Amino acid sequence: MGDGPGAAAAVDRFIAVSDTPTAFTDVTLGRAGSLLGCALLVEALGGERGPGARSLVAFGDRVAAEVAGTLARCPRELSPGLPATRLTVDGAPPSLADAPAAGYIGIAHGEAGLLYALLRWRAAAERPVTAEERERLLLLTGCASPTGRGLAWPSRKAPEAPGDPVKTFAGWCNGSAGLLHLWTLAHTLIGGDALAAAAEGAAWHAWESGGRPRDLCCGLGGRAYALLEFARHSGEAGWVSRATRLANLACEGDTSAFLAAESLYRGRVGLALLAADLEEPARACMPLFGREGWPRLATF
Numbered sequence: 325m326g327d328g329p330g331a332a333a334a335v336d337r338f339i340a341v342s343d344t345p346t347a348f349t350d351v352t353l354g355r356a357g358s359l360l361g362c363a364l365l366v367e368a369l370g371g372e373r374g375p376g377a378r379s380l381v382a383f384g385d386r387v388a389a390e391v392a393g394t395l396a397r398c399p400r401e402l403s404p405g406l407p408a409t410r411l412t413v414d415g416a417p418p419s420l421a422d423a424p425a426a427g428y429i430g431i432a433h434g435e436a437g438l439l440y441a442l443l444r445w446r447a448a449a450e451r452p453v454t455a456e457e458r459e460r461l462l463l464l465t466g467c468a469s470p471t472g473r474g475l476a477w478p479s480r481k482a483p484e485a486p487g488d489p490v491k492t493f494a495g496w497c498n499g500s501a502g503l504l505h506l507w508t509l510a511h512t513l514i515g516g517d518a519l520a521a522a523a524e525g526a527a528w529h530a531w532e533s534g535g536r537p538r539d540l541c542c543g544l545g546g547r548a549y550a551l552l553e554f555a556r557h558s559g560e561a562g563w564v565s566r567a568t569r570l571a572n573l574a575c576e577g578d579t580s581a582f583l584a585a586e587s588l589y590r591g592r593v594g595l596a597l598l599a600a601d602l603e604e605p606a607r608a609c610m611p612l613f614g615r616e617g618w619p620r621l622a623t624f
Contacts, residue, residue, distance in 0.1 A: 328375035329375070331369065331374070331375040331376055332375040332376030333376075334376070335365060335369070335375070335376030335377070335379065335380050336376065336379070338361065338365060338380075339379065339380065339383045342358040342361065342362075342383070342387075343358075343383065348423075349390075349391065349394040349422070349423075349424055349425075349438070350423050350424060350428075350432065350433040350434070350437055350438070351431060351432060351433070351437035351438075351440070351441055352432045352433060352437075352497075353433075355387055355390050355391055355394075356391050356394075356437050356438050356440075356441040356442075357441070358387050359384060359387045359388055359391050359441040359442070359444075359445050360440070360441045360444055360445075360613070362380060362381075362383065362384035362387065362445060362448075362449075363384070363441070363444040363445045363447070363448040363449070364444075364448075364612065364616070365380055366380060366381065366384065366448040366449055367448050367615065367616065367618045368616070368618050370618065370619065370620055370621035371448075371450075371620040371621050372449065372450070373621045374621060381449050384445055384448075384449060385449070385451075388442060388445050388451075391438050391441060391442055392442060392454070392456070392457075394424055394425060394438060395424070395435065395438045395439065395442070395456070395457070395460060396456065397424075397425040398424050398425055398427070398435045398438070398460070399425075399427050399481045399482070400463055401463065401467075401481070402467050402478070402481050402482070403427075403481060403482040424437070424438050426480075427480045427481040427482045428479065428480055428481075428498075429464070429467065429477055429478060429479060429480060429481060429498075429503075430477075430479055430493070430497055430498035430499060430502055430503070431496060431497065431498075431502030431503065431505070431506065432496070432497035432498060432502065432541070433497075433498075434479075434480075434498075435460070435464065436464065436502065436503050436506050437502075439457060439460060439461060439464070439506055439510075440505060440506045440509065442457055443457065443506070443509050443510060443513060444509065444615075446513070447509070447512075447513060447615075453513055453514060458514060461506075461510050461514070461519065462518055464477075465507075465518050465519065465521075465522040467481065468522065468525060469490075469492075470525075471492070471529060471532075472528060472529065472532045473528040473532060474500070474524075474525045474526065474527065474528025474529035474530075474531075474532060475500070475521075475522065475525025475526060475528070475529060476492035476494075476499075476500060476529050477492065477499070477500065477503055477526075478490045478491060478492055479491045479492065479493060479498045479499070492529075493542075494529055494530050494533035494535060494547055495535075495537065495541065495542040495543055495546050495547060496540060496541055496542070496546030496547070496549070496550065496610070497541050497542050497546070498542075499529075499530075500525075500526040500527075500529040500530045500533070500550070501526070501530045501546045501547040501549070501550035502546070502550070503522075503526045504523060504526035504527055504530060504550040504551075504553060504554055505550065505553055505610065505613070505614060507519055507520075507522040507523035507526055508523050508553055508554060508557040509615075511523055511557070512557070523554060523557065523558075524554075524558070526550070526554075527550070527551060527554040527558075527563065530547045530550050530551060531547070531551060531566050531570070533547075536573075538573075538574040538575075538579060538582055538583055538595065539574075539583060539587075539589060539590050539591065539594060539595075540588070540589045540590075540594035540595075540598070540610070540611075541589040541590055543574065544570045544571070544573050544574035545570075545571065545574045545594050545595050545598050546589075546610070547570050548567040548568075548570040548571040548574065548598055549567070549598060549601075549608065549609070549610040549614075550610075551563045551564075551566050551567035551570065552564065552567045552601070552602075552605050552608045552609075553608075553609070553610070553614065555567065555605065556605075556606060556608075564605045567602070567605070568602055571595075571598050571599065571602060574595055574598070575595050575599065579592050579595065580592070583595070588611060588612070594611070597611055
């Protein structure tokens, strides 16, 4: 609406609400989610010159340092024979609050989510990607295993107990659909064959996997959004058709038997938004997560 003072006041309220103590560091529940919110807001405000953006950038830089500190504590490699219960965080057994440091990989609660939030912030605030982040990205690409035409990542870097099978998922929260957003963003910012291959491999796994959850978090809706992201990144129109097919599967029949009416990521609201986004697939983005394409303010 062009209401600069109102926007600045809203930014102040966002910072006040976000700058409260929490034991969580992940995207869904913790500090990485606050950092992602900072990135979304800076983009919507038109960059660092937008109303209230200066205080927001200062806050985002501080939260980014916290998230980067958690990233540094994450296990660096897969440990197939190591049960996660043996991992410790500051001398104590891991909990969900320490999920990334305990070896979770996915976007919702794991290392990939920390990296995604950091890269979104680097891009939005025009900060350089750090050497640690570059190294972590390449280490994470090496955790994948071939499956079909694609690549799948385990949900954890260590099994919960010795001998447990490796668990892989296709959805946004713990699997390839979420990782795909990380790989396309990283490839845009950094380039390189390894990141390009990871993005394509994640796209194929998100497309070829079975499973019938319908929602954006774990199911077909989130996988469809991931394929729309890859279509935009790769310029290959065939991925829009594949995304549309997954969206149709998610929406067919009586969805009220499977999904809550009011939830965005777990319900029918998310699928309704996906259906609307498919009208203009080039502008589609995972809601409250992806880059929405706001223009930056002109610099004079």
